[in-house]
Amino acid sequence: MPIVLDHVSFTYQPDTPFAAPALHDVSINIRSGQFVGLIGHTGSGKSTLIQHCNGLLFPLAGQVTVDGMPVLPKGKDLKEIRRKVGLVFQYPEQQLFEENVALDVAFGPKTLGLEDAEIQRRVRWAMKMVDLEFAKFKDASPFELSGGEKRRVAIAGVLAMQPKYLILDEPCAGLDPGGREEILDQLKRLNEKGLAIVLVSHSMDDVARLAKRLIVIHEGAVVYDDQVRQVFSKAKELADMGLDVPAVMKLMMLLKEKGLDVRQSVLSAEEGQEEILRVLNHA
Amino acid sequence: MIEIKNLHYQYDEKMEALRGVDLFVPEGQFLAIVGHNGSGKSTLAMHLNGLLLPSSGDVTVNGLNSKNPSEFWSLRQQVGMVFQNPDNQLIATSVEEDTAFGPENLGMEPSLIRRQVDEALMTVGMEAYKDKAVHLLSGGQKQRVAIAGIMAMRPKVLVLDEPTAMLDPRGRNEVMNAVHKLNREERITVIYITHMMEEAVTAQRVVVMEEGTIVMDGAPVEIFNQVEELKRLRLDVPLAVEMVYRLRKHGFLLPESILTIEELAVELCP
């Protein structure tokens, strides 16, 4: 059972002089267990799109369903939909408010009306998923942690709802390379445990490394929705939309241009190295 | 020129953020400071214009010592500073008014303020936006306005503390280009703090910080060739450098001076 957006259109403040169309006839689906990258430059409609997936925004035309449940304003399943589809906003550490980490992570499960024992179990589990040692961090104030730790507490807060789908808007923004590595590793592990992940990112390298499928959105419409390699092979079209390809692919394209017969759809430095070695050793 | 001698800084008894930093930056240099969060690079930056004062040691910019109260304001005028969050450093509602904030504080003549504001907005390419409300600009534009606000004070040194960390790729390019232009055309000394190695590569010199000290210092080529050391410090290396490193391991004698993919491509297919 997937998240399905069926011919969804959305306009901010419709019927006013400020009307701003944001999505135009978008049809996509996110199946359980998938790892999807969502790219598009600022203002392309990415964040409007992801807010439709858990009922923070509702389509003006078209329909959204999550595992068969229609996403409707004041719909009876809205709570369950928001639980199933975890949404981590940009700079999520700004939503922390409790006096200690354990309480903050417990906020989500508490709104679900679970028993204390279950809440405790989920808090421990969620903190483990983001590599925050329970004993060490549970009593710490979320406001006194480092930037990377805060970010992980916020992600744990969403994980504690035990979502089936996890959507993250630029989860690595503003972190140093070490902090970024940690988050990306954790996402990879979560996906391997069966959680579907949608990663919204400006970093083509991050997307190339983790996602299997890539959705490109431009001016409120889905332009590409395909395997990562397929999408990145459209380097020129992407460039016209103000988007990049991973650095290693850029290198391979340059080499190809200069007459070295390398395969271009390469996603990691490792793959690139093998491909270059293959061609050079052959020659 | 900037001279830092044996600089120590202590936030409290337990936390020593800087433990003996020595650094000399000649006029007109473009210096990148890299290091992971908590390595002391922002603390160092805040010493350059007296936002923080040394616990021990000295910071001197063009002969002005930050510890000397009588030279304090001229130091601040000569060393401009741009911060990470574009929203939290713009003070006035319109672009032009904000750019004028620094010169106004210096008590300049209105006609002179007008001239310097116009010129500063021109150098960062924001002159067409001068009557716009700042909250409606993109991140990259806001950061350029912040830079213009500093440039309108006619500083000698521009310190930027992760100015692109909160921007999208387009905004990053805008800011990078503006800073390089200032360095090239106005001969501004630039201290550029970042953890994006693609940005550090474009500097003339790179300083790597770790636990409050400088652990590496040299031209980008010298720094980025120490791939293992950088990885130990939890820093990235640019892709071209990584690829050279990998290929060299497999016996390809590529020169170590390669920093960009363009250079690597030329080397691989001459």
Place this chain on the structure above:
Amino acid sequence: MLKDITIGQYYPGQSFLHLLDPRTKLICLFAYMVGLFMVKEPPGFGFLAVFTALVIAVSGVPVKVLGKGLKPMWLLLTLTMVLNFFMVSEGDILWQWRFLKITDAGVARGVFMAFRLVLLLNVTSLLTLTTTPILLTDGLERIMKRCFVPMAHELAMMMTIALRFIPTLIEETERIMKAQMARGADFETGNLLTKAKSLVPLLIPLFVSAFRRADELAMAMEARCYRGGEGRTRLRQLQYQGRDFGAFIATACYVACITAGRFWLKTW
């Protein structure tokens, strides 16, 4: 969305009123208000109506825009009017029910009161419609300084910063609200107490962030050599022009007419 609420919504233009010095506008507005409350009788209100219509015409702001600004005030206006109906006991009784009665004098007073409020609201909104927030704060700062109001510069700086950060904070409120809703927070249902409690996850992050912003802003201001109002100059110099004297003369005539009508003719 919240962020489209405009505070002191400026209506761009190049009219006589737009080009006036903000100080002129503030002083004239004050004089206008004094005149407004001196008038008590129909001929005076007639004069006020004509004068106000002239001012609106000169401003170049469409009546529709003014009307829109007035819309949220209708309730207040009607309430003022109706309350006044019942407040006056003199005059001929038009309608009576137990202790409640409406007299012709009461109706007259209610109508005049409402009329006065409409005029006042229109002319005050003309001030914000024809003056940018920056100029308005500038003008206020200078008038306050002239009147030896203590901390005039600080007050004006606070206003400037508030104007700058209102849209940013509104946007932030919206974002944090959505982030907490994604974690199951419910801001809509429940009684007053649960609703108040549900605001905690919104208000704490908002305060934390506002303090962080204030901290960073203070540092950025310091880095840009801010050290209070002492010795500070301004890019924009306010200087009275010929048209300002025109406005002052018109206002003086207005005050003179009303004074004459009220104390000499005694029919205004």
